[in-house]
Structures are given as C-alpha cells and as structure tokens.
Amino acid sequence: xxxxxxxxxxxxxxxxxxxxxxxxxxxxxxxxxxxxxxxxxxxxxxxxxxxxxxxxxxxxxxxxxxxxxxxxxxxxxxxxxxxxxxxxxxxxxxxxxxxxxxxxxxxxxxxxxxxxxxxxxxxxxxxxxxxxxxxxxxxxxxxxxxxxxxxxxxxxxxxxxxxxxxxxxxxxxxxxxxxxxxxxxxxxxxxxxxxxxxxxxxxxxxxxxxxxxxxxxxxxxxxxxxxxxxxxxxxxxxxxxxxxxxxxxxxxxxxxxxxxxxxxxxxxxxxxxxxxxxxxxxxxxxxxxxxxxxxxxxxxxxxxxxxxxxxxxxxxxxxxxxxxxxxxxxxxxxxxxxxxxxxxxxxxxxxxxxxxxxxxxxxxxxxxxxxxxxxxxxxxxxxxxxxxxxxxxxxxxxxxxxxxxxxxxxxxxxxxxxxxxxxxxxxxxxxxxxxxxxxxxxxxxxxxxxxxxxxxxxxxxxxxxxxxxxxxxxxxxxxxxxxxxxxxxxxxxxxxxxxxxxxxxxxxxxxxxxxxxxxxxxxxxxxxxxxxxxxxxxxxxxxx
Amino acid sequence: xxxxxxxxxxxxxxxxxxxxxxxxxxxxxxxxxxxxxxxxxxxxxxxxxxxxxxxxxxxxxxxxxxxxxxxxxxxxxxxxxxxxxxxxxxxxxxxxxxxxxxxxxxxxxxxxxxxxxxxxxxxxxxxxxxxxxxxxxxxxxxxxxxxxxxxxxxxxxxxxxxxxxxxxxxxxxxxxxxxxxxxxxxxxxxxxxxxxxxxxxxxxxxxxxxxxxxxxxxxxxxxxxxxxxxxxxxxxxxxxxxxxxxxxxxxxxxxxxxxxxxxxxxxxxxxxxxxxxxxxxxxxxxxxxxxxxxxxxxxxxxxxxxxxx
Numbered sequence: 001x002x003x004x005x006x007x008x009x010x011x012x013x014x015x016x017x018x019x020x021x022x023x024x025x026x027x028x029x030x031x032x033x034x035x036x037x038x039x040x041x042x043x044x045x046x047x048x049x050x051x052x053x054x055x056x057x058x059x060x061x062x063x064x065x066x067x068x069x070x071x072x073x074x075x076x077x078x079x080x081x082x083x084x085x086x087x088x089x090x091x092x093x094x095x096x097x098x099x100x101x102x103x104x105x106x107x108x109x110x111x112x113x114x115x116x117x118x119x120x121x122x123x124x125x126x127x128x129x130x131x132x133x134x135x136x137x138x139x140x141x142x143x144x145x146x147x148x149x150x151x152x153x154x155x156x157x158x159x160x161x162x163x164x165x166x167x168x169x170x171x172x173x174x175x176x177x178x179x180x181x182x183x184x185x186x187x188x189x190x191x192x193x194x195x196x197x198x199x200x201x202x203x204x205x206x207x208x209x210x211x212x213x214x215x216x217x218x219x220x221x222x223x224x225x226x227x228x229x230x231x232x233x234x235x236x237x238x239x240x241x242x243x244x245x246x247x248x249x250x251x252x253x254x255x256x257x258x259x260x261x262x263x264x265x266x267x268x269x270x271x272x273x274x275x276x277x278x279x280x281x282x283x284x285x286x287x288x289x290x291x292x293x294x295x296x297x298x299x300x301x302x303x304x305x306x307x308x309x310x311x312x313x314x315x316x317x318x319x320x321x322x323x324x325x326x327x328x329x330x331x332x333x334x335x336x337x338x339x340x341x342x343x344x345x346x347x348x349x350x351x352x353x354x355x356x357x358x359x360x361x362x363x364x365x366x367x368x369x370x371x372x373x374x375x376x377x378x379x380x381x382x383x384x385x386x387x388x389x390x391x392x393x394x395x396x397x398x399x400x401x402x403x404x405x406x407x408x409x410x411x412x413x414x415x416x417x418x419x420x421x422x423x424x425x426x427x428x429x430x431x432x433x434x435x436x437x438x439x440x441x442x443x444x445x446x447x448x449x450x451x452x453x454x455x456x457x458x459x460x461x462x463x464x465x466x467x468x469x470x471x472x473x474x475x476x477x478x479x480x481x482x483x484x485x486x487x488x489x490x491x492x493x494x495x496x497x498x499x500x501x502x503x504x505x506x507x508x509x510x511x512x513x514x515x516x517x518x519x520x521x522x523x524x525x526x527x528x529x530x531x532x533x534x535x536x537x538x539x540x541x542x543x544x
Numbered sequence: 545x546x547x548x549x550x551x552x553x554x555x556x557x558x559x560x561x562x563x564x565x566x567x568x569x570x571x572x573x574x575x576x577x578x579x580x581x582x583x584x585x586x587x588x589x590x591x592x593x594x595x596x597x598x599x600x601x602x603x604x605x606x607x608x609x610x611x612x613x614x615x616x617x618x619x620x621x622x623x624x625x626x627x628x629x630x631x632x633x634x635x636x637x638x639x640x641x642x643x644x645x646x647x648x649x650x651x652x653x654x655x656x657x658x659x660x661x662x663x664x665x666x667x668x669x670x671x672x673x674x675x676x677x678x679x680x681x682x683x684x685x686x687x688x689x690x691x692x693x694x695x696x697x698x699x700x701x702x703x704x705x706x707x708x709x710x711x712x713x714x715x716x717x718x719x720x721x722x723x724x725x726x727x728x729x730x731x732x733x734x735x736x737x738x739x740x741x742x743x744x745x746x747x748x749x750x751x752x753x754x755x756x757x758x759x760x761x762x763x764x765x766x767x768x769x770x771x772x773x774x775x776x777x778x779x780x781x782x783x784x785x786x787x788x789x790x791x792x793x794x795x796x797x798x799x800x801x802x803x804x805x806x807x808x809x810x811x812x813x814x815x816x817x818x819x820x821x822x823x824x825x826x827x828x829x830x831x832x833x834x835x836x837x838x839x840x841x842x843x844x845x846x847x848x849x850x851x852x853x
Contacts, residue, residue, distance in 0.1 A: 230710035236656035239617050323657055327707050338657045343706075353706070391614045396836040400798045407795040411755070 048157035048186065049193055054083065054117045057189025058155060062178040072163065072178060074153070076117070078192075083122035083153060087111040087163075092170060103134055111167075113151045122153040126167060149173075158189035228329045228343075228353070229410055235336065238324045239390055240283035246271060246382035250375055254386055254394070257372035260468075262301055262308040263381070264366050265507055266290060270381045272374050277384055279303040279399075280392045282333055284384070285321035297364060298322045300346055302333035303399060304409060305532035306425060307347055308368050311361035330535040331410040347528060347536050365507050368527045369469035377493035377506060412535040419542055422531035427463060427470030428540065429525035431455035435540035437533055438472070441465050442543070449487040449496045450543070451475065459523065460485045461543075462495040462506065470527060471495075473508040473520035587639065587679065592853040593631045599846035600624050601826075607840050610832040618654025621839060623647060625667065636679070641672045644698065647715040665715035666699035672723060680731045680739075691725030691745075701752055711756050711790070718752030741781070742766035759788035759801045767808070775814040782829065783808055789834055799835030804828065806841070812848075822848045 051058075054076045063071030073086040091107045099106040115124035125147035132141040149167035156162075159179060166173040180186070254274070255261065261272040267290035278284070278301035287294045296313035298321065313320040322335040325343055333346040342354030344361070351359040367374065374381060386394050401407065406422050408415070420426065426437035434455030443463035450461040460483070463470030475498075476482045483498040493505040502513030508520035534540055601623045606615040629643035645667035652660035672693030680687045701718025703709050711717070727743035743765050749758040767781025782805060789801035810824035826844040833840060 228707045230707055230713070232710040232712060234619075234651045234653050234656070234661060235658040237617060237619065237653050239655060325658075326710075336658070341658070390616050393608060393836065396608075398798065398836050400796070400835060402798065409792065409795065409797060411793065 048159045049190060051120050051155050051157050051189070051193055053119055053194065054078070054122060054155060055189060055192035057158060057185050057187075057192045058161075060185050061181040062161065063181055064176050064178055067176070071181065076122075081116055081118070083115060083117050083124060085113040085122075085124055085151060085153060085163075087113065087151075092172070111148075115151075117153075120155050124151040124153060125149075126151055126165070128169075158186050158193070159183075227411075227413075228327050228334065230327050231410065232326070233324075234326045236323045237326050238280070238282050240285055240321070240323055241277075241281050241384075241388055242285050242321065243389070244273075244284050244286055245385045245387040247385050248380075248382055250379065250381070250383065252383055252385070255371045255383065257370065257375075259371050260368065261371050261374050261383075262299060262310075262366050262368050263374040263378070264299065264310050264364065265378065266297065266310075266364060270378045271384065272371065272381050273299055273301070273308075273384045274371070274394075275301065275303070276394045276397075277386060277388065278308075279397060280390070280394060281388065282324050283322055283335060296320045298335070299366070300333060300335055302346055304328070304402070305330070305332040305347060305528050306423070307332065307526055307528040307532065308366050309346055309349065309361075309526065310364040310366045311349075312364055328410050330412045330532060331408060332532055332536075347526075347532060349524070363522065365471070365522055366526070367469055367471060367506055369467065373467040373469055373492070408531065412531060414535050414538040415531065417531075417534040417538070419534075420530040422529065424530040425468075425527055426530050426533055427461070427472060427525065427527050428533040428537065429454050429459060429461075429472045429523050430537050431457045431524065435533075435537040436543055437530065437540050438463060438470055438543045439530075440468060440470050440527065443470065446489050447487045447495050449485045451484055452543070454541075457523070458482050460496065460520070462487070467492075469506065471506055471508065472523050472525045474523055475520065477518075477520075587633055587636070587676065589633050589635050591633045593629075593850055594853070595627075595629045595631070595848060595850040597627045597629070597846060597848040598625070599627075599844055601844040602842040603839055605828070605840050605842045606837065607831060607833050608837050610830065613837065615839075616655070619839065620652040620654065621650065623649045637676050639674045639676075641674065641693075642670065644669045647699070649709075649713045649715070651713060661705050661709065661713065663703040663705070663709055663713050663715060665703060667715045668717055668721075669696045669698040670694070670723070671696065672725065674725070680729060680736050682734050685731045685736075687727075687729040687731075689725075689727045691723070693723035693725065695719075695721030695723060695747065695749070697752070701754075711752075711754075711758070717749065717758055718754070719750035719757065721750055722748040737771045739769045740766070741769060741779075755793045757791045759790050761785065761787045765808070776812070778811045779809070781808045781810075782806070799833075799838050801835075802831060802833030802838065802840070804831040804833075804841070818852045820850050820852075822846075822850075824848070 056076050056078050059075050061071060061073055070089040075084045077083070087110070089109050089111065091109055095106040111126055111128060113124035113126045115122055117123070126149040127143050127145075128148050129141045129143045131139055133139065148169040149165065152164040154162050154164070161178050163176040163178055164174075165176070255276065260275040262275070262278065263272050264270070266288040269288045271286070273284060282301055282303070284299045286297055286299060288297055289295075297310055298313060299308070299310050300322070301308040311322075321338050322344070323338055325334045325336040327334050327343070329345050329352065330347070334352070335344045335346060336342065337344065340355050342351040342356045342359065344350065345352045349361060349363060351357050367377075397403070399409070402409070403423060408422070420439060425440040427440060428435065428437040431454045436452075436454045438450075438461055440463060443465045445464065445466040447462060447464045447467070452459050452461055457474055458476045459472050460475040461470065461472045475485065483500065485496040485498050485504070488494050488497050488503060491503075493507070494503045494511055495506050497503045498515075500514060502510045502515040504510050504520065508522070510516050510518045603621045603623065604615070604619050606613045606619075625645055625647045627643050627645045629641060631639055631641040633639040646665070647667040648662065648664035650660060650662045670693055672691050674689055674691040676687065676689040678684065678686050678688040695717070697716050697718045697720060699716030701714045701716045703714050723745060725743070725745040727741065729742075730740045732738040732740070745763050747761045749760055751757045763783060763785050765781050765783035767779055769777060769779035771777035785804045785806070787801045789796040789798075791797060807827045807829050808824060810822060812820055812822035814820045824846045826841065828841055828843070831840060
C-alpha cells in the first residue's frame, strides 16, 4: 500500500512497503501523521518570517519527505534555552530475515539528543539508551553520557530546518532537511517570533501649509509679496493684550451664553477668550503654568477669517511675544514676532516673510465655541475680562455687517468658490495635498462623531451644530492602532468613545479606560470662514 | 463800460477760498488738500498766479462716532503735502488751473515694537476749468463761479515699505476723479473789504488698479472775510464735509467715511503787490464718523505763497 503525498500539503507519507519495515512504530506514525494531515487546516506555508530565536512553536513532528517513514520529534524549552530531539530511524543495515522482535521491528532505532540552543541553532549531544525492557524498571537502562555524536539543528523559519548529524560511533555524518508533518503549530511559532517595532505608516501632521504652496522667493513664502496687503491700522495699531486679566465669575454680564469664545486648556489652565474682545485686539500674549516655570503662549483670533490659534512661544524671554503686523494675506491676520521680526501667516501657521521663513510654531489645541458650551465643558474655566487697559466698546463689532453679508474687505485667492456661503463656519483639516471641511451647521444638534479619512490620514471628527463646535484628530495611534469612535452625549467635555471603551474629551485626551491620559494627535485643523479656507486650500472637499 | 473783477478781493478769496475747498485727509483717505491751491484762481484776463502751498495735517484723533476715544497705542499719524499750482485767466470769466503735488505720509505707533512707517512721492494732480458769470465790481455785490475738473493719478499708489502700504499711506489715490465746484460771494460794501463767502464742491473718486475707491466727497463752506487796507486780510469759516465710505471690490470698507465740521481761520499779508503770504488752520468742531472707530484729523495748518504775474 502506498500513500500518495499531496503536493499541496507537503504531507507525503508513502510508507515503505518493505516487509521488514512494517512495524508498530511505523504503523503508529502513519496513523498519527495521517490524522494530523486531516486535522491540519493549514498547509505548511511557503512564506514564513525568518526565525531569529528558537521557540516552542517549533515543537512538532518533523521529517524529510525523501526519507518518509522516519523523522524527528523536537521540543524546544525556551525557558531553559535547550532543545530535546527524538529521532526515530532504523539501523544502518537490515536485520537478518529471521530476526524477530517481540515488539515492533527488529531494525528500529531511537536516538535522543539534548543540548542548548543559541539563536536559531541548537547543538545537541546524541545519546543511545541501552538495556531496558518494555514498561519495566528492570533491568535499568544505561546511557553513555559521553554521547554517540552530535546533532546541529538549525531553523531558518517556522516551516523548515536542517538536521546536521555526526554519529561518531558509526563514523557517519550528513544533513537532513526537515519540514513539519502538519502546519498546526506554525501560527504559534510565528506569533512567538519577537516582533520588530512596527513602522507605522500613518502620516505625520502636515507641517507645511498644504496645497496652496507657492515657492519660496527672497525670504517670502507667499508667491507675490504684493498679495500681502496693508490693512491700514499699522503695526500694533490693533493693540495686542499683553497682561490679560481673567475672572472666575462665570456669570459675568460681559458675555452672553451664545457669544463665541476661544477655549484653551493648557496644563491646568483653562481659559476662555471672548470673540467680542478678540475682535478688537486679535492677539493675547498670555502666560500659562504647565510644569515648572510659567510659559508664554500667544492666542490669536482673526475676526475677518474667524480663525483662532494658540502658539507656544519659542522665543527668548523678553521678546517672546507676537504683535499685529497690520498686514493681511487672504484677509487673514499676519502676526510678527518681536524677537526676530518674522511675519507669520496665521492660517498657514508659519513664518512667511523674514529671516526664519517657513518656521513652524508649536501649536496647541483650541476649541472655538459658545460661552454656554465652554462653560458646560469646563465650569472651572477662567474668562478674559474687559479690563484690557484699552478704551474699546466691546459690545460693538468693529466691522459692521461683515458677519452677515458676503462682503469681504480685502482681496483673497479663489474668491469664486461659491459652494458654500462665504462666511459659513467650517471645521477644516489639511493633510498634504488633501483638504476637507465640515460645516459646523451641518453637524447634528447632538454631538456627532465621524470616523473619516483625509488624504492618507484616518481621522475622527466630533462636532455639534447646536453646541457650535468642531474638532478633528488623527485616530491612528503611534502604535498604528486605528480606533473607531462613537459619539457620547451629555457628558461634556467627553464627546466620544472608542471601540476599546475609552472615552475622550474635546481636546482629544482619553479621560478614562485603558488609554486614560493618552492624547490623540493634533491635526492641521481649525475653524474658519469658508471663503478663507478655500482661499488658502483651494479644492477642499466638503463633507456631506 | 466793462468792469474788471475787483482786485482787493484777491486776498480774501485766496485764503478764504483756499480753506473752503481744502480736502481733509483722514486715516481712511489719501486725500490731500489739492483744491486748496487751485482756488487761487486768476480772475482777470491774462492774469497768471503761481501758488505754493504746504500743509501739515495731523491725523491722530481716535473717534467712535462723535465721541473722542483715548488712544492707548500712542499713534502719531500725519501727512505733509506740498502743492504747486498755476492759474491762468483766459478771459475775465474763464480761467484754467492746474496743480501738482508732492506728499509725505508718516505713521508711528508708539506702542509698537516696529518703527515708524513713512512714504513720500508725487501725488495726484488736478486740472480745473472755471467759469465766473457774475463777479464783484464796484456796481455788483455778487459773485458766482462754477468749476469742472479732474483729479489725475500722476503719482505713486503702490509705495512699498516691507509690503505695499495701505491706500491712506500712498502718495496718490491711483484713480481718476471728477470735480464739480461752485462758489458764491457777497460784498457788504463797494470796496468789497468785507465779504460773505460760500462754496461747495463734490469729488467723484474712481477705482484704482487695486480695486480701491476712496469715498465720494462733498464739501460745503461759508464764512466771512475782511481785509484791512490793501495788504492784510483775515477770514473765518466753517466747513461741512461729508464722505462716503471707501470701497474695495465694490464692498464698503468699515470705519471709513463720515461727516465733519471744521473751523477754518486764515490770515494773509501782501508783501508786495504781487506776492502774498498766508497762514491758515483747520480745527475740528464736531464730527460723526461711520463705523465704530476711526482715526481722524486732530488739526491742520498751512502756509502759502502766491505770486501774481
């Protein structure tokens, strides 16, 4: 009887039909291996990752299809860095025809080998045990502890290896390529291979300013310096606030529940900056206590583009503040730093003119929303007061009907993109050459969460039309885990929950769950008026 | 018998009319008092006036509507304009005037870390044709004049410091404009040493190549002028001025435009029969400006010298 090997499974076990080789062990093996064959759901894989260190996933029955009918049982003791090998084989010559054995074939031989391994190679000493009887304590067996030779066992992957033997007592040596009889342990073996730190292909936040990326010329990143226009007030003519005064009085009559504020949370500092004040000053050079000495950061709000940013100061103490330059690009605020006098485009978020052109600020997250929403999120917030030191009527809006008409004051690029009303508040994100906006008024009234993609970045967007906010984060973590989110209602500042059960707040911080304390990566995103977003990032996709 | 225009009126007309028509330059306007000098018009056939006028215009008052607001930014904004004009009477009733200007603007915000911004250059020019159908003579106490002219953008309107400066800091408006002008004078005595004067003008401003249009402007002034002897004269007038908001790309610019009433005193002295020197001032009386906050005129003063050929 011949068992035909299945070439697809490398499970060839054509048991030799030699009369002398038919014995109990072979019968056992044939039965066992056939059973394995049928139980094995996977073929021995052609592709397997290289194995650097032997592991217990290699524990299995191994054989060489060319010498089917004999083989190896291999056990790896990872904790001991040792390997045990049992080689069932035959004598070097056939026994006489009249030779008999009470049990099994008189030509059958067992060799055992034990030894340490290092890396993917084990060096074993062959031992031959003599003098014993079937299932009996006596007579006692004897083993030559010097061994009968050596076996070197080397695995290149989880599916194949080489047995190199040198049996000194016989004067025989050679190599036997081996493979598994069945594939069932391969997944275990592969799982036990130490994983290289996975190289995450997730995109980094785009540190440039996106698709509207004109060449750098003469220290100017904006293609035509004439595109930067003088707004009239002159440098610091719109005076920044240098010593802001805050109150913890949340019932201040100075700001109504539906009035807009820029909310920030830096360390334990939670502050709200009303648009009514920012309309007149555009910049607040503020101080935050995070860990250690106070740190400066600059909040800017451009009333003409409706965009707010918080930049951590990178400058030397003394001149670590920004001023209003009095000029605009795409109707958007250009700040200047007082240390080196670089001009910074707020919405491009980088220096566009000056000695450090293309420099990127260290951006911090802001939440642009209503006072009522912000208070609900952070009742412990402080509120910027009108004690600014300037004689301004903060109840007046300085630009007339600007917010409710199509009127623009300064020229902008791509002004003929009428897909949305010009002053629609949109949450925009820019990733490389891709850009997408989410109109705030299109979010559902309740918190809505969208698991989305922009360019090659997987994002999560949370927003609400009634609560009037929108934020977007990278939902692919540093370990490449991609989280799926759902909305959380009535639990501000918590706005979403991931598929692992962690809950995340509006700043993208996990507030409970196994990932508590982790922060989703910030993105190049902020709220602005539609005309401004499409001026800076033409061709932006509009989320429907 | 033909009566020539009364020469003693020269001084009064010169300085009173000058201030009547002076255009205020506000923060939102590159306007320079171009019409000031051109008002020194020749009124007698063959007469030619050459006039030099220099005005310093301080524009540092911060106003919300009609209310003064303290300026904590310590802004110092002024314009200094020099105008050279010529006026020639083709007949006793028809004259033509032309002027060229040179302007220097300065903007210094004391609280800013950045320095002062200045610009200077040739400004706009004006060409004005005037018709005086009725003029004061020993037998006529009335004078009426009509004028039609054009503002010509002969100067620089894209002056650049680090960036192209705002329109109000440009020497020139960069756009053509049309001028309609009229005046009426009444002499209380035969020698016309005491006069009541009133004038009005309207300037229509065109759009420059940056799609910016200064607000159209209307001025109306009235006052009295008195001459003592043949050499010294003085006048006092009130001027009402109204400008529409400036526009860019057709849209109004916030915080531009408004209404002003100024008091304008002036004195002049004829050094010789041909050369007359003058001083004048402009003092805000009241104003009501568009928008919620504007910088506007604090005061202005001017010196002029006119030579009659």
